[in-house]
Amino acid sequence: MSAAAAAAASTARRAFDVEEVRRDFPALHQEVHGHPLVFLDNAASSQRPRSVIDEIARFDGHDYANIHRGVHELSQRATAAFEGARDKVRGFINAADRKEIIFVRGTTEAINLVASSYARPALNLGDEIVLTTMEHHSNIVPWQMVCRERGAVLRVAPINDRGELEVDELVSLLSPRTKLLTLVHVSNALGTVNPVKEIIAAAHERGIRVLIDGAQAIPHMRVDVQDLDADFYAFSSHKMFGPTGVGVLYGKQDLLDAMPPYQGGGDMISVVTFEKTFYNSLPAKFEAGTPNITGVVGLGAAIDYLERLDWDAAIAHERELLAYATERISAIPEVTIIGTAAEKESVLSFLIDGIHPHDVGTILDRNGVAVRAGHHCAQPVMQRYSIPATTRASIAFYNTREDIDALERAVRHTIEVFS
Amino acid sequence: MNDELKDLYQEIIIEHSKRPRNYRSQESARSAHGYNPLCGDQVEIFVKMNDGRVEDVSFQGSGCAISTASASVMTEALKGKTEAEAEELFGHFHDLVTSGEESDELDLGKLAVFGGVSEFPARVKCATLCWHTLKAAIAGKDQPVTTE
Incomplete structure (x- = not known):
């Protein structure tokens, strides 16, 4: 390889492969309460790649x-x-x-x-x-x-x-x-x-x-x-x-x-x-x-x-996941999505009929799914919808369709606990 | 279901959260507001004392299953109790939800269902908010009570 080609290769962006990207984030590879961690609290704070650590x-x-x-x-x-x-x-x-x-x-x-x-x-x-x-x-x-x-x-x-x-x-x-x-x-x-x-x-x-x-x-x-x-x-x-x-x-x-x-x-x-x-x-x-x-x-x-990431592909992956999550979670009859703008990124805020978001957050956590429950430091938004709080799942490029499937299972489990 | 979850969300707790007892306001009762800024739970406790004993106690508010059920069961447990007895009950309840250990000296009755809360440190304040607010109501404090 010529020096110029080598230089080009070292600065080239990586093709986006979510499994490869996940290997860069050590915190994602652990079990929580006996389940593989599903980290969907990225809007609160994101995990760090090994290179940053x-x-x-x-x-x-x-x-x-x-x-x-x-x-x-x-x-x-x-x-x-x-x-x-x-x-x-x-x-x-x-x-x-x-x-x-x-x-x-x-x-x-x-x-x-x-x-x-x-x-x-x-x-x-x-x-x-x-x-x-x-x-x-x-x-x-x-x-x-x-x-x-x-x-x-x-x-x-x-x-x-x-x-x-x-x-x-x-x-x-x-x-x-x-x-x-x-x-x-x-x-x-x-x-x-x-x-x-x-x-x-x-x-x-x-x-x-x-x-x-x-x-x-x-x-x-x-x-x-x-x-x-x-x-x-x-x-x-x-x-x-x-x-x-x-x-x-x-x-x-x-x-x-x-x-x-x-x-x-x-x-x-x-x-x-x-x-x-x-x-x-x-x-x-x-x-x-x-x-x-x-x-x-x-x-x-x-x-x-x-x-170094293929940023366009990472963003496309995230948007596809948000669309998938919106489809899966809104298909559950007891769920209402809060925030259905035409242009959205990352965030899926929702309510489950008759179940307070704080209880949802606890049961999701016991299923290994980390989300945020509360007013998200945006109380005027809660007042706008006359609700005390929401459950919020927020996606980063290192999340997968399996993460969304786990979220859906945990939401269904929550509804069972309260049925 | 995970055993700890089963302990937390016992049938009695779910049932009280869906159908809270003594969920009403009272005219001419002592009252106090409680607020948990972490999750936005709000509760108002109304208490009528007669001859040093709790004649009637009720609540209103919005919150999670644990906080609603805790307030509901609390109102049932308190009727006829003196202020000192209520205080003692809170002490034992507090120990229960923080350590999971039930008192040998005192029968907590239905309150014992909250023992599972001790496995969920983030939820202890949900269970204790109504009790802190009750203390303020009996003491006639105007300042809202917060869990922070």
Whole structure:
């Protein structure tokens, strides 16, 4: 093989083979309560591939030191790995510049950063922030807090019975008083995929900036922040096969440049005297204090893993599984699916007549099937449907048709227990 | 079915969850709200005391089978009990659902069916929410009780 051919082979994406992919995820290969584990709680947090687990151990065992300041070898290696991860994130979401990638603790902190540094200075009495009924609490509460402080108002765009956003109504809420539109890309409770590109364009026509909560989208689709023209895009490492405690705020450079820092401390300054402090430039301005260095390196390894997958085939496999699961589970007469949008990813939320989701979750668990039961940190969605909770199965590309069959058997077993 | 599941979802529990006893509000009774933020279970307990004893106790709310059945069986067990006796009963019930061990000193009666809960640590709060709320109702506390 020529050197060029060898290089091409080493960077070529792997053909998608779910059994081969499953071998990359050690946690999937175990029994729970005497049954093979069926992990369908990916919307809460996904499992990590061996390459991420190993890279974290390798980095901690060989290259770990504090970053950015050290003149010594380990600090330089750690800085290179940390900043290398920033380049990987930039490429993964196709940001224009690495300075637009801010490392934070997770989606929640990313949203709080924008609420604090973008919205707070912009909001005056009577101004508005527009969001939707299907937001996660982390994309509601930070805005409530800043609105209360500034005398501003939250405006909420409704959803229809299928769990689809009423886009026309959302657009009609946008006005000269709107200082920001913030919405979820993919709903964690319903699975609905919002047409964010079209919505962003409508907001931009009116001069309104848009934040997209991408926590649930990023593991299930290719996200190109420039193509979407998102002003801010937030996501978490732990839902995309990386470690917890790390997330990303993408922001357009001109916006981030104009915003005051979120937290004060080390790394975010250039000169400090007791009279005046000069802030560092992007991205350091928003990364006060020693960050989660190992976590960021782990996120970089997760992106490396995803970049090696045949991503289109992985997504196609997931969509086929969701369609299969929807067909199998909705065929059970006692079951009602909550969230039947035309465009969905990963999530199957459902109710069983007369059986509380918490009981469903327990019985599924004893059948080896891990799901989430509850309000999924989206209580306004539950209120919209006048239900206390749902049972939610959420799919990743490492799930199989056998997993869905096991889910169906466990749901039928649950109904038997209560019959 | 898995034996632990069978112990948890005993017939009496399923039956009480589907047809809860004393499921009603009461005018002019002491009452308190209980809330489990983990799963969204809500319960309101109404208790009427007469001469230091529970004359009537009832509940309303929404929750899983364990929490509904626990409240239902609790209301049956409490009638005629003094506050101290109710407190003692809760102590033994709490031991039962956390350790699975039944008290030697006290006959728990129908409450003993909740012994299976101890195998499911995530569900202990479902069984105890109504009891915590009862204590608040007897004490006349206005603050909602949460399991957190």
